[in-house]
Amino acid sequence: MKLEKVKCNFSVCKLSNLEQIDLSRPYVFLSITLDEISLVCASECVPANAIEVECGWKALRVAGVLDFSLIGIVAKISGILAEVDISIFVVSTYDTDYILLKSENFDRAIAALSVSGYDVD
Numbered sequence: 001m002k003l004e005k006v007k008c009n010f011s012v013c014k015l016s017n018l019e020q021i022d023l024s025r026p027y028v029f030l031s032i033t034l035d036e037i038s039l040v041c042a043s044e045c046v047p048a049n050a051i052e053v054e055c056g057w058k059a060l061r062v063a064g065v066l067d068f069s070l071i072g073i074v075a076k077i078s079g080i081l082a083e084v085d086i087s088i089f090v091v092s093t094y095d096t097d098y099i100l101l102k103s104e105n106f107d108r109a110i111a112a113l114s115v116s117g118y119d120v121d
Contacts, residue, residue, distance in 0.1 A: 001073070002063035002119045003099070005110075010057035010100055012089060013039040013050040020047035029091045029098075040091055040100070057089065058106045060099045060113075060120065073097060077113065084112045 008027055015021070015037040021028065022045055029040040039047070046053055062073060074090055074097055081088055081101075086109050089100040101109050110120045 001117075002121060003060045003077075003113065004063050004121050006059040006061050006098070008059065009043040009055075009103070010040055010059055011043045011046045012054045012057060012100075013041065013046055014052040015039055015047060016049055016051050020049050022047075029093075040089075056103045057100045058103050060101070060109075062097045062099070063121070064096065074099070077118075080112055080116045080118075081109055084108065086112070 006027070010027070018030075018032075018037065021030065021039060021041075025042060025045050027040070027042050028045070031038040039050075040057075043055055046055075062077075074092075077099055078088055078090075086101060086105045091098040091100065114120055
């Protein structure tokens with residue numbers, strides 16, 4: 001399976017409202033639940049009204065369009081990374097999955113995935 005490095009630094013945010021989110025930018029992942037509003041975005045796009053911000057994330061994108069019937073893609077990736085003590089934050093879209101990793105673990109994660117047969121571009 002091929003993974004692509006996303007050329008962007010990410011932040012994970014907790015927001016009080018939706019007012020300052022720039023939806024015109026690429027890589028805006030928004031979740032709204034009964035308990036919170038969460039945003040994953042390019043670090044330079046963090047809204048000023050963010051309540052909490054966790055910076056220092058990089059991402060890998062599962063290449064191609066994934067069919068909904070595919071099973072275990074994120075489980076296999078997370079298992080490989082768990083074996084080398086690397087935690088992940090996953091964002092899924094209609095077409096694919098994004099695996100976010102803390103910047104300090106990014107190169108080590110790529111090495112572990114490469115050894116396990118993943119093609120990281």
